[in-house]
Amino acid sequence: MLEVKDATIGIGEKVLAQGLCFTARDGQLTCITGSEGSGKTTLIRTLMGFLPVKEGFVSVDGELLTIRSAPVFRTLMTYLPQQIQMLRHQLMPPEAPTCEPEEQTVWSPAIPLLQEQIGEVPPLSPEEIVSLASETLRQAADKPIVIADEPAAHLTFEMTQRMLELLRQQAAAGKTVLIASRKAEIIANADQVIDLDRL
Amino acid sequence: MDKGLILHTILGLLLLLIPAGALYLLERKMLQSFAVSVGRMVVQLLVLCLMVWALIRVNNPWLLMAWLVAMAVYSGWLVLRRCKLNIAKLLPAVSVGLFVGTAFTGFWILVLALPVWVFDARWFVPVMALLMGHAMAMTIRGLNTYVTALKTDEQQYEFLRGNGQPHFKALQPFLRRSLLAVLSPTISNLSVLCLTSMPLLLGGLFLGGMSPINAFVLMLHMNVGCVAASVLSLAITLFLTDKSLFDKFGKLMTVLALVTLVLSCKGNKVGEGVGSVSASQESNGFYQSKAETPKPETPAAGKKVVMYEMPAALKDRPEQILKRKGYTASYNGQTRNPNWVAWHLTKSHTNGSFQRKNEVFTEDTDIKGVRATDNDYYNSRYDRGHMCPAGDNKWDKQAMEQSFLFTNICPQNHGLNKYEWNDLEILCRDWAREYGAIDIVCGPIYYQNTDQKTIGRNKVWVPDAFFKVVLCRQGKPKAIGFIYKNLGKKQPMEEAVCTVDEIEQLTGMDFFPALDDNIEDRVEASASLSEW
Numbered sequence: 001m002l003e004v005k006d007a008t009i010g011i012g013e014k015v016l017a018q019g020l021c022f023t024a025r026d027g028q029l030t031c032i033t034g035s036e037g038s039g040k041t042t043l044i045r046t047l048m049g050f051l052p053v054k055e056g057f058v059s060v061d062g063e064l065l066t067i068r069s070a071p072v073f074r075t076l077m078t079y080l081p082q083q084i085q086m087l088r089h090q091l092m093p094p095e096a097p098t099c100e101p102e103e104q105t106v107w108s109p110a111i112p113l114l115q116e117q118i119g120e121v122p123p124l125s126p127e128e129i130v131s132l133a134s135e136t137l138r139q140a141a142d143k144p145i146v147i148a149d150e151p152a153a154h155l156t157f158e159m160t161q162r163m164l165e166l167l168r169q170q171a172a173a174g175k176t177v178l179i180a181s182r183k184a185e186i187i188a189n190a191d192q193v194i195d196l197d198r199l
Numbered sequence: 200m201d202k203g204l205i206l207h208t209i210l211g212l213l214l215l216l217i218p219a220g221a222l223y224l225l226e227r228k229m230l231q232s233f234a235v236s237v238g239r240m241v242v243q244l245l246v247l248c249l250m251v252w253a254l255i256r257v258n259n260p261w262l263l264m265a266w267l268v269a270m271a272v273y274s275g276w277l278v279l280r281r282c283k284l285n286i287a288k289l290l291p292a293v294s295v296g297l298f299v300g301t302a303f304t305g306f307w308i309l310v311l312a313l314p315v316w317v318f319d320a321r322w323f324v325p326v327m328a329l330l331m332g333h334a335m336a337m338t339i340r341g342l343n344t345y346v347t348a349l350k351t352d353e354q355q356y357e358f359l360r361g362n363g364q365p366h367f368k369a370l371q372p373f374l375r376r377s378l379l380a381v382l383s384p385t386i387s388n389l390s391v392l393c394l395t396s397m398p399l400l401l402g403g404l405f406l407g408g409m410s411p412i413n414a415f416v417l418m419l420h421m422n423v424g425c426v427a428a429s430v431l432s433l434a435i436t437l438f439l440t441d442k443s444l445f446d447k448f449g450k451l452m453t454v455l456a457l458v459t460l461v462l463s464c465k466g467n468k469v470g471e472g473v474g475s476v477s478a479s480q481e482s483n484g485f486y487q488s489k490a491e492t493p494k495p496e497t498p499a500a501g502k503k504v505v506m507y508e509m510p511a512a513l514k515d516r517p518e519q520i521l522k523r524k525g526y527t528a529s530y531n532g533q534t535r536n537p538n539w540v541a542w543h544l545t546k547s548h549t550n551g552s553f554q555r556k557n558e559v560f561t562e563d564t565d566i567k568g569v570r571a572t573d574n575d576y577y578n579s580r581y582d583r584g585h586m587c588p589a590g591d592n593k594w595d596k597q598a599m600e601q602s603f604l605f606t607n608i609c610p611q612n613h614g615l616n617k618y619e620w621n622d623l624e625i626l627c628r629d630w631a632r633e634y635g636a637i638d639i640v641c642g643p644i645y646y647q648n649t650d651q652k653t654i655g656r657n658k659v660w661v662p663d664a665f666f667k668v669v670l671c672r673q674g675k676p677k678a679i680g681f682i683y684k685n686l687g688k689k690q691p692m693e694e695a696v697c698t699v700d701e702i703e704q705l706t707g708m709d710f711f712p713a714l715d716d717n718i719e720d721r722v723e724a725s726a727s728l729s730e731w
Contacts, residue, residue, distance in 0.1 A: 048361055050357075050360075050361075050450065071363075071365060071366075074360065074361060074362070074363040075363035076363070077361065077362065077363060078362060079358065079361030079362050081354060081357060081358050081361060083354045084354075084358075086352070086354040086355075087354055087355055087358055089352050089355055089372060090355050090358060090359075090372075093372065093375075094376060096379040096383050097379060097380060097383050098383070136362065140362065143363070147361070
């Protein structure tokens, strides 16, 4: 169970939402929605302790979540981030670079030239995203909280249904499932909807 | 110094006549810089010799340690400069990493493996210098890979943290890649006989009167020591830089990382929170080059690539966007010319085997309605002037063919086409080779929009002038513009230079809108040929 009481959230000086109060209960699917920039991701990041609450409290199973205690609470959470399609290297670790032997000997005091190494990594396909999500959820079967930030943002209709099914299963297993999403299919399937635009 | 030594030195230096002679025959301009660098080499060598000699002569433990510290700081500076990281912020960490890694391994070898008196400068100096050099080179590789991986895959770190992994556990994939970057070349090099440098070192050892077995053992220890020192230095460096790389929330303190992310998932929505974090943390950025360095995009399968060269859509005149292999054109059905032609010129596109001589100018059948034909130009006294030049399309047969479509052609004065415009095209290819890639847009300018002179039955408008704007995103982004009148008179390039803003005002187009607004404003406001 995740509780938010009178919380003010924001980044830096900027306040995004004030007086937030809600409880995400075990066995329920809670959906946070709101227009672009209304603070969905910020709220999620705050609930995970990546950002501090400006005012008010966040608690997990009755215990206060702070920046200090957050790492411990995060061991109870499964997290599917917003940019899940960027996690290619989580699903497929990069190979060791192949090197041609050089004449330079083992000790090469020659300063290596660094070419622009920021390689383009192709994003994950919808199928891969769903398989990464289900693998992550499977490994975290004993964690009581599931947090998903826009889990269907990069999915096809069919894969959205699969993802939704996965998340519903988690709730059915008695977990607290918290989703940030603007997709109507997901909002329609939620047990509780928190709209950041209507506070 | 006796006369014999001077004579022999002069005789030895006579060998310089061979390269100097070759330069004299083929490239006289370089003779001076050759002479300067030979001079510098001589001075440096002399200073170095005297320094090492003094170290050995004085043979004081404190002096030796001071020398090692100085080497570590200098090497750390080199590492950070090469990796383009914030020197002020990270120098202590890297220097300490190099110092400890080298000193530990060096003392181990000197005390336990050889064993000799540690502070005997004749041993201390070469052993430490070798270890330090290798550790530095490898730290460059390792640190760069680590930071680059963190930048591109920051999401993975956050994903692991979000799923309850502690900080160093979540860093494991990145540490692994860093280690591989250091050890992969070492592994492939270990097995290769070092044919040139090893005999030199061994020769020195034998000159000093060492027995073959001792020389072998020493070299063995040095090889092993180098590998150990590089890994140890890297480990300590990464450990110590950690505090400077992450804030107290475990968030990577970088502006560039976020920018990279925004660019690479353009088209997919990027978290609203993420954008504002970057703004609030700007002051923490540890990159020397600030967020102003959008990375060069290379097309990748299934990936939406930001086409920086594309101007914004035109609203005040007809336009039909035509995507070609080597360029994109905006065709204007009224002028029968392109509004603009834009392309991303990479180094690899500046050469190729496909020549223009086999090509013929072709009507563009993608244009519905009136379009320019070869007949319009016949006897018009105007050249069929390429916008995206054939010379930028030699890399591909289809690209070369498409550059001869009339939607890439404007009526151009022969003199301009042959001299000034051609010079500019050549210069752009030079820039693409120098910077890796540039973005170019060019097109016609009509000073009055009525009663324009036309040629041929299809009434192709004759431009009054041509513009070309060039953007370089390598390093600190910069842009430059050129306007050439469509006349056959001499137009020096310096006088043709103008800012992108000026051309935007003249043409009513918006160039490089994909750039971050601040960067766009900055690069378009000024233009200086000397900066290129």
